[in-house]
Amino acid sequence: MENSKGIFKRYIYVIIPIEVVLGLVYSVAGFIAIINWYLGTTGAGEFLYSDYIPGDLGISLVMLSIGFLMILSAYYWFKRKPVKSLAATTLGLGLAVAAMVMQVLVIIASWLDGIIVGEPIAYEELVMGFLRAEALLGYIALPLFYISLRILSKITT
Amino acid sequence: MAKVGRIYRVVRVEGAGLVKRRILDLGLLPGLEIKVVRKAPLGDPIEIVAKGNPISIRKAEAEKIILEEVKG
Amino acid sequence: MARESRRVKIALAGIPNVGKSLIFNRLTGGRAWVGNWPGVTVEKKVGTLRVNGAEIEVVDLPGIYSLTAYSVDELIARNFIVEEKPDVVVCIVSAINLERSLYLALSLLELGANVVIDLNMVDLAEKEGYKIDYKKLEFLIGVPVVPTVATTGRGIGKLKETIVKAIHEKKVQARIVDYGRIVEEAISKIEEVIKDLAPELAEKYPARWIALKLLEGDSDIVGKVSKLPAGKEIIDKANQLREILGKKIGDPESYIVKQKYERVLEIVKAVVERVAVPRVSMTDLLDSVLTHKIVGIPLALSAIYLLFRFAFEVSVPLADLVDVAINSYLHDIVLGIHGLPDWLTSFLADGVIAGVGAVLIFLPIIAFFFLGFAILEDVGYMARVAFLVDKVFHKFNLPGKAVIPLIIGFGCNVPGVMAARAIEDENERKTTALIAPLASCNARLPVYLVIGGAVLGASAGFAVLSLYVLGIILALIVGLLLRKTLFKGASSGFIMELPPYMMPRFDNVAIKTWERTKRFLFKAGTVIFLGTVIVWLLSVTGPEGYLGPEALEDPQLLRESWAGILGQLLASTVFSLMGWDWRAAVALFFGFVAKEIVVSSMAILYGVGEEKIVDVIAERHVFTPLTAYAYMAFVLIYVPCIATLAMVRNELGLKYAILALIYEVLLAYIVSLSIISIGSVLGFR
Numbered sequence: 001m002e003n004s005k006g007i008f009k010r011y012i013y014v015i016i017p018i019e020v021v022l023g024l025v026y027s028v029a030g031f032i033a034i035i036n037w038y039l040g041t042t043g044a045g046e047f048l049y050s051d052y053i054p055g056d057l058g059i060s061l062v063m064l065s066i067g068f069l070m071i072l073s074a075y076y077w078f079k080r081k082p083v084k085s086l087a088a089t090t091l092g093l094g095l096a097v098a099a100m101v102m103q104v105l106v107i108i109a110s111w112l113d114g115i116i117v118g119e120p121i122a123y124e125e126l127v128m129g130f131l132r133a134e135a136l137l138g139y140i141a142l143p144l145f146y147i148s149l150r151i152l153s154k155i156t157t
Numbered sequence: 158m159a160k161v162g163r164i165y166r167v168v169r170v171e172g173a174g175l176v177k178r179r180i181l182d183l184g185l186l187p188g189l190e191i192k193v194v195r196k197a198p199l200g201d202p203i204e205i206v207a208k209g210n211p212i213s214i215r216k217a218e219a220e221k222i223i224l225e226e227v228k229g
Numbered sequence: 230m231a232r233e234s235r236r237v238k239i240a241l242a243g244i245p246n247v248g249k250s251l252i253f254n255r256l257t258g259g260r261a262w263v264g265n266w267p268g269v270t271v272e273k274k275v276g277t278l279r280v281n282g283a284e285i286e287v288v289d290l291p292g293i294y295s296l297t298a299y300s301v302d303e304l305i306a307r308n309f310i311v312e313e314k315p316d317v318v319v320c321i322v323s324a325i326n327l328e329r330s331l332y333l334a335l336s337l338l339e340l341g342a343n344v345v346i347d348l349n350m351v352d353l354a355e356k357e358g359y360k361i362d363y364k365k366l367e368f369l370i371g372v373p374v375v376p377t378v379a380t381t382g383r384g385i386g387k388l389k390e391t392i393v394k395a396i397h398e399k400k401v402q403a404r405i406v407d408y409g410r411i412v413e414e415a416i417s418k419i420e421e422v423i424k425d426l427a428p429e430l431a432e433k434y435p436a437r438w439i440a441l442k443l444l445e446g447d448s449d450i451v452g453k454v455s456k457l458p459a460g461k462e463i464i465d466k467a468n469q470l471r472e473i474l475g476k477k478i479g480d481p482e483s484y485i486v487k488q489k490y491e492r493v494l495e496i497v498k499a500v501v502e503r504v505a506v507p508r509v510s511m512t513d514l515l516d517s518v519l520t521h522k523i524v525g526i527p528l529a530l531s532a533i534y535l536l537f538r539f540a541f542e543v544s545v546p547l548a549d550l551v552d553v554a555i556n557s558y559l560h561d562i563v564l565g566i567h568g569l570p571d572w573l574t575s576f577l578a579d580g581v582i583a584g585v586g587a588v589l590i591f592l593p594i595i596a597f598f599f600l601g602f603a604i605l606e607d608v609g610y611m612a613r614v615a616f617l618v619d620k621v622f623h624k625f626n627l628p629g630k631a632v633i634p635l636i637i638g639f640g641c642n643v644p645g646v647m648a649a650r651a652i653e654d655e656n657e658r659k660t661t662a663l664i665a666p667l668a669s670c671n672a673r674l675p676v677y678l679v680i681g682g683a684v685l686g687a688s689a690g691f692a693v694l695s696l697y698v699l700g701i702i703l704a705l706i707v708g709l710l711l712r713k714t715l716f717k718g719a720s721s722g723f724i725m726e727l728p729p730y731m732m733p734r735f736d737n738v739a740i741k742t743w744e745r746t747k748r749f750l751f752k753a754g755t756v757i758f759l760g761t762v763i764v765w766l767l768s769v770t771g772p773e774g775y776l777g778p779e780a781l782e783d784p785q786l787l788r789e790s791w792a793g794i795l796g797q798l799l800a801s802t803v804f805s806l807m808g809w810d811w812r813a814a815v816a817l818f819f820g821f822v823a824k825e826i827v828v829s830s831m832a833i834l835y836g837v838g839e840e841k842i843v844d845v846i847a848e849r850h851v852f853t854p855l856t857a858y859a860y861m862a863f864v865l866i867y868v869p870c871i872a873t874l875a876m877v878r879n880e881l882g883l884k885y886a887i888l889a890l891i892y893e894v895l896l897a898y899i900v901s902l903s904i905i906s907i908g909s910v911l912g913f914r
């Protein structure tokens with residue numbers, strides 16, 4: 001296990017700190033998405049950060065789960081369970097990447113759809129889609145996900 | 158009742174029909190050591206590992222497997 | 230060449246998750262006929278293996294652990310082997326789950342099958358740090374063993390060769406397990422009696438196997454033997470021996486299993502060599518998070534949410550492409566053909582083309598859904614979802630696996646019903662297929678959105694959410710009722726192996742997606758098509774005769790059609806308590822074909838375009854909030870669509886399709902009426 005120690009170093013110093021911050025941001029964004037959903041269905045007011053965070057229960061659940069996993073992984077780390085911590089990290093980042101990919105696919109789909117139906121395409125709206133919270137945070141998660149997956153597959157079967 | 162994280166030895170398998178036979182056919186035979194790995198979030202079923210791959214089993218059925226704790 | 234007329238036939242057997250479907254695809258090139266085993270809803274797949282110009286039929290047996298009479302799947306497999314006598318039974322054995330899969334292999338050998346062992350997943354065994362000496366394995370069990378890696382195709386050529394060779398060189402190893410002196414003596418005694426008294430039985434089954442099964446007390450074999458003229462004598466003898474054995478060794482069945490497993494362990498010990506220390510198992514590690522007590526369930530919901538996003542939103546351009554191609558382009562072409570009689574043009578344009586469109590527009594969503602689902606399934610995650618929710622389902626006498634048809638049902642009920650076949654127990658499977666239509670499918674959503682949006686205002690979001698929850702609750706309750714009445718029987722339990730996580734395989738996923746989509750197209754497609762044509766017919770004709778295609782656009786005329794008359798009849802009789810407009814009732818009738826038609830037919834009935842329908846419903850006060858909510862609940866519960874009913878018929882038979890129709894309509898009526906009466910008592914309007 002000697003060289004897995006070396007691998008772990010990168011994990012401790014690079015991934016864990018970024019991840020804790022990311023986890024908090026995801027959690028906050030998730031909460032705001034719930035609030036926005038409530039505002040949206042009751043019509044009680046304007047969305048918070050409406051450019052970045054939709055009012056959608058599903059996406060809020062996804063973001064809260066991601067946030068929770070990232071914080072869980074830090075918790076495991078401090079409990080001296082590095083392997084479990086790594087697993088939580090990888091899954092959290094993986095879900096973050098999946099959410100981002102899905103958002104990008106949806107944007108591409110609406111762009112194609114505009115062409116097919118022959119309606120004028122609202123490019124500005126499409127571009128804003130790339131800036132939605134789950135997309136934006138997903139771009140950061142992508143390289144981290146790659147690294148943590150590499151480490152994980154090195155130390156397990 | 159078996160606890161998560163502990164290791165047990167199968168003493169015998171009770172019950173009848175499909176459930177009993179499935180337990181046996183999966184190789185959970187008297188003398189075998191098994192480990193209770195975890196519970197599902199709602200408390201049931203539980204996951205145990207014996208030889209090979211993990212098995213998930215409901216508590217009601219797991220009770221048909223009479224166990225003794227292996228002192229570690 | 231005495232048996233020229235008979236096609237050479239082989240069967241594939243294996244415990245679940247050994248890679249059997251992948252091997253099947255490798256052998257047959259992925260093309261398969263998919264249907265049911267006679268009399269049950271267990272899937273049967275048949276394909277063709279072509280080697281050296283010869284054509285060999287390949288039958289995929291259900292994934293099983295043993296060959297007992299307790300489980301339908303196991304009975305199917307053993308009856309097939311005994312009755313159809315396949316030339317070769319390829320037993321797929323997993324190198325990473327050697328004990329359990331060899332146990333099945335030995336059971337097949339005991340049945341007298343001509344077995345070839347496919348030692349699959351050797352790559353994973355190597356990765357986990359052990360080596361399997363397959364030559365030695367071959368020597369020990371006396372039948373050919375071929376190591377393969379199904380994912381890359383390594384060893385498949387050799388497997389085909391070995392199969393062909395085995396067709397000509399039968400090897401039978403029915404005595405592979407020695408059960409020890411006491412049991413062996415009992416076996417020989419019964420064998421003798423069988424050979425003396427029932428030679429016809431000994432021709433069909435190996436006498437040793439019958440003897441073993443009688444000692445085990447196998448209900449199916451005991452039944453078959455009792456029917457013979459000499460049956461009683463044989464059974465008496467067996468029972469007598471069972472009793473004697475019982476005193477010496479305890480329960481004979483357990484003892485026999487134990488002996489067989491001991492033989493397996495002996496073999497495994499001899500052929501497996503550890504070459505590296507085991508490392509942390511990835512599967513266990515991932516499970517510790519994926520089934521975590523706090524985040525496990527939210528994670529499952531997140532995964533399902535992303536799956537739906539993929540199916541519904543990413544598939545939109547394809548669905549619109551189909552829509553444009555059929556409903557505008559093709560439609561216009563037909564309208565442009567001169568010289569056709571009016572009714573024919575309308576029949577083609579509004580009946581046939583609309584019918585084809587109704588099917589094809591749905592196809593991209595379904596295909597995307599199946600694609601996403603196949604990935605989750607191939608990774609091994611769906612088994613965990615069943616694990617997570619099992620407790621809830623257990624309370625309603627259902628297995629955790631019943632969650633999968635319901636999840637799929639949220640996309641579309643037709644494949645939801647289809648997915649019930651993955652459940653092992655026959656009673657639980659039938660129950661699940663019958664309740665899957667209560668999951669609120671994608672086609673119902675537009676109805677909720679239109680009516681909720683028009684009438685419920687700010688609480689529309691909650692109302693829609695509550696309907697989804699209502700669907701699940703009703704499904705569970707109806708499930709419990711069915712399990713207590715029609716489909717009684719002990720719960721089959723929830724003993725299952727959790728498969729190791731794997732990277733999804735492109736070809737595996739592609740083939741699964743394709744097979745299921747194709748099936749949807751053929752089974753549901755024809756019915757939806759016919760339904761659309763019938764609705765067209767009922768709308769353009771009435772007691773006065775043919776009304777002309779104008780009826781589809783003119784609400785006054787439509788009122789005179791059969792469909793309009795029926796709706797008015799319904800509104801003034803059974804629905805009179807609900808306070809629904811006759812147009813809403815007619816729309817329900819159209820909704821039998823497919824739920825999304827409810828909205829478009831309302832638009833026609835109110836004489837507006839679909840984009841205006843929300844305004845019209847709001848302005849004309851068609852519904853009060855209470856009647857609107859009751860209507861939405863009715864739409865949720867009453868028959869999802871005729872395609873779903875057709876699928877229930879296909880899976881369970883006509884009887885149960887009729888049952889589904891009746892219970893759903895009744896339940897819808899009861900629930901809506903309760904909403905109205907309880908709601909008005911509580912002061913809602």
Ligand SMILES: Nc1nc2c(ncn2[C@@H]2O[C@H](COP(=O)(O)OP(=O)(O)O)[C@@H](O)[C@H]2O)c(=O)[nH]1
Nearest residue numbers: 245246247248249250251350378379380731734
């Ligand atoms: N690495 C590896 N994976 C395999 C092999 N055979 C099957 N798999 C994977 O094992 C999983 C189960 O395979 P499947 O054919 O669905 O199993 P079945 O339940 O026996 O039909 C899939 O994810 C396959 O991609 C193999 O030889 N090597």
